[in-house]
Amino acid sequence: MTTPAGPTERRVPEAVHRRRWAILGVLMLSLLIVVLDNSILNVAIKTISTPAPTGLGATQSELEWAINSYTLVFAGLLFTAGLLGDRLGRKKMLLAGLAVFGIGSALAAESGSPVQLIAFRAVMGLGAAFVMPATLAVLMNVFERDEQPKAIGIWAGGVGIAIAIGPITGGVLLDHFWWGSVFLINVPIVIIALGLMVWLVPDSRDPNPGRVDPIGVVLSVIGLVLLVYGIIKGGQLADFTDPQVMATIAAGLAVLAAFVVFEKRSDHPSVDVTYFKNKVFSAAIAAIALVFFALMGVTFFSVFYTQSVRGYSPLQTGLLMLPLAAAQMIFAPRARLVVDRFGNKATTTAGLVVLAAMLAAFATLDADTPIWLLEVIFFLMGAGMAHVMTPTSVVIMQALPREKAGSASALSNTFRQVGGALGIAILGSVLSTTYRDGIEDKLSQLPPGVRHTAGESIEATLGVAAKLGPNGKALIAPANDAFLHAMHLTAVCGAGVAVIGAVIVALFLPGRPPAPQEGQEETELVTADH
Numbered sequence: 249m250t251t252p253a254g255p256t257e258r259r260v261p262e263a264v265h266r267r268r269w270a271i272l273g274v275l276m277l278s279l280l281i282v283v284l285d286n287s288i289l290n291v292a293i294k295t296i297s298t299p300a301p302t303g304l305g306a307t308q309s310e311l312e313w314a315i316n317s318y319t320l321v322f323a324g325l326l327f328t329a330g331l332l333g334d335r336l337g338r339k340k341m342l343l344a345g346l347a348v349f350g351i352g353s354a355l356a357a358e359s360g361s362p363v364q365l366i367a368f369r370a371v372m373g374l375g376a377a378f379v380m381p382a383t384l385a386v387l388m389n390v391f392e393r394d395e396q397p398k399a400i401g402i403w404a405g406g407v408g409i410a411i412a413i414g415p416i417t418g419g420v421l422l423d424h425f426w427w428g429s430v431f432l433i434n435v436p437i438v439i440i441a442l443g444l445m446v447w448l449v450p451d452s453r454d455p456n457p458g459r460v461d462p463i464g465v466v467l468s469v470i471g472l473v474l475l476v477y478g479i480i481k482g483g484q485l486a487d488f489t490d491p492q493v494m495a496t497i498a499a500g501l502a503v504l505a506a507f508v509v510f511e512k513r514s515d516h517p518s519v520d521v522t523y524f525k526n527k528v529f530s531a532a533i534a535a536i537a538l539v540f541f542a543l544m545g546v547t548f549f550s551v552f553y554t555q556s557v558r559g560y561s562p563l564q565t566g567l568l569m570l571p572l573a574a575a576q577m578i579f580a581p582r583a584r585l586v587v588d589r590f591g592n593k594a595t596t597t598a599g600l601v602v603l604a605a606m607l608a609a610f611a612t613l614d615a616d617t618p619i620w621l622l623e624v625i626f627f628l629m630g631a632g633m634a635h636v637m638t639p640t641s642v643v644i645m646q647a648l649p650r651e652k653a654g655s656a657s658a659l660s661n662t663f664r665q666v667g668g669a670l671g672i673a674i675l676g677s678v679l680s681t682t683y684r685d686g687i688e689d690k691l692s693q694l695p696p697g698v699r700h701t702a703g704e705s706i707e708a709t710l711g712v713a714a715k716l717g718p719n720g721k722a723l724i725a726p727a728n729d730a731f732l733h734a735m736h737l738t739a740v741c742g743a744g745v746a747v748i749g750a751v752i753v754a755l756f757l758p759g760r761p762p763a764p765q766e767g768q769e770e771t772e773l774v775t776a777d778h
Contacts, residue, residue, distance in 0.1 A: 267448060268390045268391055268395075268399075270448055271386070271390050271448055271449055271450075272387065272390075272391075272399055272402060272403065274441065274444045274445055274448050274449055275383040275386055275387055275403065275449070276383075276402070276403060276406035277437070277440070277441045277444065278342060278346060278379050278383055278441050278445070279379070279380070279383050279403065279406050279410070280406060280410045280413070280437070281346070281349065281379075281434055281437050281438060281441065282349070282376045282379050282380055283406075283410035283414070284410040284413060284414045284417070284434070284437075285318075285353070285372065285376075285414075285431075285434060288414040288415070288417055288418035288421075288430045288433070289314070289315065289418070289430065290414070290415060290418075290547050290548070290551050291414070291415045291418035291419055291422070291430075291551060291562045291565050291566050291569075292418050292422060292427055292430045292562065293311055293548070293551050293552075294551060294552065294555045294556065294562070294707060295422055295427045295562060296311065296314070296362075296365070296427055297311055297705070297707045297708075298707070298711065299711065302427070303427055304359065304361060304362050304365060304427075305362070306362040306365070307362075307701070307704050307705070307708065309480050309481070309483070309680075309704070310362040310363075310366065312480050312483075312548075312672055312673060312676050313362075313366045313480065314362065314365050314366050314369055315369075315544075315548075315669075315672055316476055316480070316669050316672055316673060317366045317367070317369045317370040317373065318369040318370065318372055318373035318376070319373065319665050319666075319668055319669040319672075320370075320373070320469065320472050320473055320476060320665075320669055321370045321373030321374050321377065321469070322373040322374075322376050322377045322380070322661075322665050323377075323472065323661075323662050323665035323666045323669060324377075324465065324468050324469035324472055324473075325373075325374060325377035325378075325465065325469070326377050326380065326381055326661050326662040326665070327461075327464070327465065327468070327519055327659075327662060328377075328461070328462075328465050329341060329345070329377045329378040329380075329381055329382070330381040330382075330385070331461075332378075333378070333381060333382045333385060334385070337451040338382040338385050338386050338389075338451065339382075339386070339445065339449050339450065339451035340451065341378045341382045342378070342379060342382040342383070342386070342445055342449065343442060343445060343446070344375075344378055345375045345376065345377065345378025345379040345382065346375065346379055346438050346441055346442055346445070347375070347438070347442065348371065348372075348374055348375030348378070349372055349375030349376055349379060349434065349438060350375070350434060350435050350438035350439070351371070351375075352368055352369070352370075352371035352372035352373075352374070352375055353372055353431045353432065353434035353435055353438070354431075354432065354435055355368040355371060356368035356369055356371075356372060356428070356431040357428035357429065357430075357431040357432040358428060359428070372431075380661045381661055383403070384400075384403070384641075384645065384660070384661075386449060386450075387399055387400070387403060388645055389450075390450065393646075396642070396645065396646065397584045397587075397638075397642045398581075398584065400638065400641050400642050400645060401580055401581040401582070401583060401584050401638045401642075402580075402581050403641075410573075413573075414566075415565060415566030415567075415569045415570075416563070416566040416567060416570070417430075417433060417566070418430050418562060418566055419561065419562040419563025419564065419565060419566035419567070420563055420566075421433060422561075422562040422563070423561065423562065423563050461511075461514060461516055461517055463510060463514075464507060464510060464511055464514065464517060464519070467503055467504075467506055467507035467510060468504070468507050468519075470503050471500050471501075471502075471503035471504035471506075471507055472500070472504070472666065472669070473500070474496055474497075474499045474500030474503060475496075475497060475500030475501060475504065475670075476500075476669055476670065476673045477496055477500070478493050478494075478495075478496030478497035478498075478499075478500055479497065479670070479673040479674055479677050480673050480676065480677060481493050481496065482497075482677055482681070483673075483676055483677025483678070483679075483680035483681050487681075488677075488681075508521065519659065523647075523659065526647060527756045528643060528647065528756060528757060528758055529643070529644060529647045530756070531752050531753050531755070531756035531757050532596075532639075532640040532643040532644050532647075532753075532757065533640075533644060533659060533660065533663045534663075534749065534752050534753075535596055535600065535636055535640045535749050535752065535753045535757075536636070536637070536640050536641075536644075536660060536663055536664050536667065537663040537664065537666060537667030538600075538667060538745050538746065538748060538749035538752075539600070539603065539633060539636050539637065539667070539746070539749065540664045540665070540667035540668040540671060541667040541668065541670055541671035541674075541675075541742075541745050542603065542604075542607055542671060542675075542742040542743070542745050542746045542749075543603075543629075543633065543668070543671070544667075544668035544669075544671040544672050544675075545671035545672055545674070545675025545676065545738065545741075545742050546607060546610065546629075546675070546738075546739065546742050548671075548672050548675065548676055548679075549675070549676075549679050549734075549735050549738055549739075550569075550610070551565060552705070552706055552707065552731065552735075553613065553731070553732075553735055554568055554622075556706045556707055556710060556728075556731065557615055557706070557728050557731060557732065558615070558619070568619070568622065568623065568626070569626060570626075571623045571624075571626040571627035571630065572626040572627065572629055572630040573630060574627065574630065575626075575627045575628070575629070575630025575631040575633075575634060576630045576631075576633060576634050576637075578631075578634075579630070579631050579634035579635060580634040580637065580638050581638075583595065583634050583635050583637075583638035583639060584638060584639070584642070586635060587638075587639045587642075591758065591759045592639045592640075592643060592753075592757045592758055592759070593753060593754060593757040593758060593759045594759070595635050595639050596635065596636050596639050596640060596753045596757055597750050597753050597754045597757075598632075598635060599631075599632045599633065599634070599635030599636040600632065600636055600746050600747075600749045600750035600753060601632075601746075601747075601750050602628055602629075602631065602632030602635075603629060603632035603633060603636070603746045604743045604744075604746035604747045604750060605628075605743070606625045606626075606628045606629040606632065607629075607739050607740075607742040607743035607746055608739065608740060608743040609621075609625045609739075610625065610735065610736070610739035610742075611735075611736040611737075611739045611740050611743075613732075613735070613736075614732060615728055615732065636749075640660075640753075641660060643757070644659065644660045645660070671742075671745075674741075675738050675741060675742055678734075678737060678738045678741055679734045679735065679737075679738045680704065680705065680734075682730075682733065682734035682737050682738070683703075683705065683706065683730050683731055683733075683734040684703040684704070686726075686729070686730030686731075686733050686734060687702075687703055687709060687726060687727060687730040688703055690723060690726040690727075690730075691703055691709075691723075694712070698712060702723075706727050706728070706730070706731040709723055709727040710723075710724065710727060713727070
């Protein structure tokens, strides 16, 4: 019988260790609000795109900005938020972030125009940027290393719960209240989370925090906004060769290149680019970014498929997305067992291959496909994602020293958000461009101004058709056909991205580690590429 580990090996204070699972519950509630918000919004997209008084009459590009203004502020400030948490205390950042998120939610609920909604969503993104990295950083500081994979698995399962609750909650709210209720619901949850956090969560900080890097933050935000703006504008105009579009995308790429150069030379970078010399770390980050690129783009068009083409209500759409969330909740906490058996490489590669196959399966869906097939696709997508998210999150969080937990979490979440934003922008633009090309000749009898608006999205076409009365009925079938063709092409693009992710992790993630000797701590994840 081996001697028990000495007390020097325990790095978490006993009082904190005893309440670690309760703390995890509070962290998951905070995470729930941040993830819940985007999954609720997905169901409300169609309602917000309908004209007042039902919605705001938002165009497809305005809808993309309503999602991406949140995501870009969130992604752009995550590094700084992680560093401020390391410096000032993660609990303080969590409390401040939740308060700002709650205020932004209340303002978004009262938006009077798409522009106001986009602005208040950016405020929500500011709050969320301080919540997300702090939850993982606190987790890493209240659990011992041997329990971290299990805790991260449960934490990742919380994302699945939020994905499940979001669309159903959104559907129920939209059936009974106005569209703004999908944002107002955040406020009471924020108040409960704040109370529990003050009571339960211990504060922690990095004993040697980095200096804040304002120039790096500004460069990263400007670069991402320009890049995404150019991509969305190209989709809106259905012309990526337009000088304005090309100039904006080029400017975005140039600013991002300047950001990388500046970070390499800075003695206090927001992003320590030396982390990316570790191929394992880089592959795990790339896998997370590509998963969210594909997932966010597909979620964006699947809502229009279920509501506009198939005629389901927001609540029914929320229920249809349940299998995706259920699979995440079932498999995310158990994915570590698969990793123990087969290793990170096999588990993550298989997850991405399943995800790619399910994205490709969207290209087979038509207006009369049996709906149970969509349910199977969603379930298998969720299962594939769970076997990517949990192992890659563990790899990323354990690849850096414990004191840098905020930075590791910020990097992971930044690439997740940037991947999602680019997924919505690029796949949304592919959808928009292909749809306009497919419907344009059917709109030739409309006045020029109305013709351009009607060609922006299926919802815009159906809105114009409704105003034309009996004469507009002839537009419905062509609109559905054009949308289905656009959806099929977009799904194939998403599948291609997931395949690229599978190739990257198959090449660079570590395989199954050798069984450790008795009493030896497994360090393969950290040392695999050093």
